[in-house]
Amino acid sequence: MKQPEITPDDAPKRKRLSSTARRQDFIHQAIEFFAEEGFESSTRGLAKKLGVTQPLLYRYFPSKDDLISEVYDAVYVNRWQPEWEPLLRDRTRPLADRLNTFYSVYTDVIFNREWMRIYLFSGLKGVDINRRYMQLVRQRILEPILIEARVELGLPDVPAKDCEVEFAWIMHGGIFYYGIRDLIYESAISTDKERVIADAIAAFMAGLEIKLKREGQG
Amino acid sequence: MKQPEITPDDAPKRKRLSSTARRQDFIHQAIEFFAEEGFESSTRGLAKKLGVTQPLLYRYFPSKDDLISEVYDAVYVNRWQPEWEPLLRDRTRPLADRLNTFYSVYTDVIFNREWMRIYLFSGLKGVDINRRYMQLVRQRILEPILIEARVELGLPDVPAKDCEVEFAWIMHGGIFYYGIRDLIYESAISTDKERVIADAIAAFMAGLEIKLKREGQG
DNA sequence: TTCCTTATTTATCGAATGACAAATTAATTT
DNA sequence: AAATTAATTTGTCATTCGATAAATAAGGAA
Numbered sequence: 001m002k003q004p005e006i007t008p009d010d011a012p013k014r015k016r017l018s019s020t021a022r023r024q025d026f027i028h029q030a031i032e033f034f035a036e037e038g039f040e041s042s043t044r045g046l047a048k049k050l051g052v053t054q055p056l057l058y059r060y061f062p063s064k065d066d067l068i069s070e071v072y073d074a075v076y077v078n079r080w081q082p083e084w085e086p087l088l089r090d091r092t093r094p095l096a097d098r099l100n101t102f103y104s105v106y107t108d109v110i111f112n113r114e115w116m117r118i119y120l121f122s123g124l125k126g127v128d129i130n131r132r133y134m135q136l137v138r139q140r141i142l143e144p145i146l147i148e149a150r151v152e153l154g155l156p157d158v159p160a161k162d163c164e165v166e167f168a169w170i171m172h173g174g175i176f177y178y179g180i181r182d183l184i185y186e187s188a189i190s191t192d193k194e195r196v197i198a199d200a201i202a203a204f205m206a207g208l209e210i211k212l213k214r215e216g217q218g
Numbered sequence: 219m220k221q222p223e224i225t226p227d228d229a230p231k232r233k234r235l236s237s238t239a240r241r242q243d244f245i246h247q248a249i250e251f252f253a254e255e256g257f258e259s260s261t262r263g264l265a266k267k268l269g270v271t272q273p274l275l276y277r278y279f280p281s282k283d284d285l286i287s288e289v290y291d292a293v294y295v296n297r298w299q300p301e302w303e304p305l306l307r308d309r310t311r312p313l314a315d316r317l318n319t320f321y322s323v324y325t326d327v328i329f330n331r332e333w334m335r336i337y338l339f340s341g342l343k344g345v346d347i348n349r350r351y352m353q354l355v356r357q358r359i360l361e362p363i364l365i366e367a368r369v370e371l372g373l374p375d376v377p378a379k380d381c382e383v384e385f386a387w388i389m390h391g392g393i394f395y396y397g398i399r400d401l402i403y404e405s406a407i408s409t410d411k412e413r414v415i416a417d418a419i420a421a422f423m424a425g426l427e428i429k430l431k432r433e434g435q436g
Numbered sequence: 437t438t439c440c441t442t443a444t445t446t447a448t449c450g451a452a453t454g455a456c457a458a459a460t461t462a463a464t465t466t
Numbered sequence: 467a468a469a470t471t472a473a474t475t476t477g478t479c480a481t482t483c484g485a486t487a488a489a490t491a492a493g494g495a496a
Contacts, residue, residue: 016462016473038342040258042453053475058455120342123402124256124335134405163417166396166408170418173395174388181387184341187352189380189387199381199429200388206428207421234443234492260483271445276485 023060026050027070035117039068039125072129075118079109080136088144095152096205099145103175103197106141111179111193120184142168149208167211171204241278244268245288253335257286257343290347293336297327298354306362313370314423317363321393321415324359329397329411338402360386367426385429389422 017025033046043064047054061067084106088098110116123130145168146160160168178196182188190196235243251264261282265272279285302324306316328334341348363386364378378386396414400406408414 019473022473038258040256043455044453054454055456055476056474059473064454117342120338123398124338124342131403131405134399134403162407163410163413166406166414167417167421169399169407170389170392170396170414170421172392173399174390174392177391177395178384178388180341181352181391185349185352187349188384190384192381195381196384196388199385199425202428203385203388203421203425206424207417210420210424211417237443240443261485262483272484273446273486274444277443282484 019060026057026060026067027074030067030071031074031114031118034068034071034121035114039121071118072122072127075115076129076133079115081105081109085140085144088141088148091148091151095145095148096201098148099201099205100194100198102141103201104194107175107179107193107197110176111183113183116179116183120180137172138165138169142172146208149205150212153209153212155212161215164208164211167208168204171200175200237278244275244278244285245292248285248289249292249332249336252286252289252339253332257339261285289336290340290345293333294347294351297333299323299327303358303362306359306366309366309369313363313366314419316366317419317423318412318416320359321419322412325393325397325411325415328394329401331401334397334401338398355390356383356387360390364426367423368430371427371430373430379433382426382429385426386422389418393418 029050030046033049034041037045043057044054047057050057057067061070084102087102087105090098110119119130119133142165143160146164147157151157175197178188178193178200182191247268248264251267252259255263261275262272265275268275275285279288302320305320305323308316328337337348337351360383361378364382365375369375393415396406396411396418400409
């Protein structure tokens with residue numbers, strides 16, 4: 001079964017794009033491609049999706065691994081929004097409000113099939129950008145949250161203890177896993193993201209208060 | 219650099235195992251191998267790990283996919299313990315105790331590198347045994363928990379609502395994600411599994427009580 | 437020992453893979 | 467219009483892949 005030639009005779013058979021435009025197009029479509037097929041998939045498959053021949057990729061990226069590195073950067077680095085961090089520290093609002101806003105906008109960025117699958121694939125490969133990303137979440141998100149919680153509860157402003165960070169990870173992971181169920185396993189029940197997040201945050205805040213006050217005494 | 223021949227002359231160069239023993243060995247080592255390298259890895263790599271030649275695999279499994287199916291069964295089906303379910307319904311104990319015991323023994327089974335990685339790899343492949351497993355968790359674990367919670371709180375014994383199941387998933391996912399951080403990303407902070415689980419359950423139980431009583435009124 | 441079954445290896449096939457060199461052609465410059 | 471530059475394709479190579487057929491050898495039965 002051969003594909004019929006649909007290109008009209010007057011249309012040019014090859015489109016030439018500028019180097020930078022082509023490069024950007026390659027990266028963005030590579031994100032889609034590798035997210036869906038995994039990083040083991042062939043450069044020929046990617047080229048087919050791009051509508052170009054496979055050797056052309058090697059004019060823009062020295063090797064497949066170099067292309068994959070650019071995919072990581074585009075997903076992990078470029079989509080991180082620095083304004084998330086001051087948002088969490090805005091003491092004019094109750095912490096629960098800040099958390100709801102943060103997780104709403106944060107999940108707007110990461111709750112999509114591409115991001116989630118790239119994250120899981122790269123995690124299984126053990127690339128260190130993944131570990132760095134988790135450190136980022138810990139230092140820029142979870143530890144600030146725990147400090148804010150202490151302040152709001154009138155407790156001494158000391159750095160978070162390890163077991164408190166773990167407790168924050170439980171909430172974060174619960175929300176994250178909701179995204180996995182929704183986008184990877186396609187088995188989420190409720191599609192009301194804000195409601196799920198609000199419930200998770202409420203339970204976290206209530207649990208944290210008990211935990212901090214109990215441990216503050218002992 | 220060639221491997222020196224360490225096999226003594228009097229030792230037989232080929233070991234012959236019984237069909238069934240060989241088969242079991244293949245499956246168990248295939249779990250280790252595919253968990254570490256991913257399902258895209260070659261049957262030659264597996265054969266090398268097994269110390270046999272690659273065509274021998276095809277005397278025991280018709281194809282690579284058939285072998286992978288047996289790996290799924292060995293991980294997903296065979297490691298599920300039916301006694302988990304009555305444990306959760308044992309009304310002679312407070313529900314929080316039951317949950318702590320359950321998640322302690324449940325994570326004893328699934329919190330190992332093999333199980334976790336097989337689960338994530340197969341999830342990304344979209345095989346339907348993965349979706350069935352999540353249905354199992356929902357029906358045999360989460361929904362019973364929600365019914366038990368209602369009973370313990372003296373509320374009417376009705377099936378769990380969707381948003382309650384989502385709330386239970388948040389706790390379950392939080393605990394699960396702790397395992398991912400520990401075993402896949404190797405970035406867990408606390409190694410005190412029981413403590414992390416106890417905190418997660420305490421927050422869940424407190425949050426659920428508020429949620430059930432509030433929604434019970436409205 | 438000799439024969440027979442079958443577990444295991446050797447050899448190989450066709451397809452797919454990442455990568456490279458050279459030829460081609462579109463767009464820009466002169 | 468001719469010449470130049472560079473984007474893109476054609477052609478190809480050495481490996482590696484899943485899979486099969488045929489040859490070999492280990493172990494039990496006679």
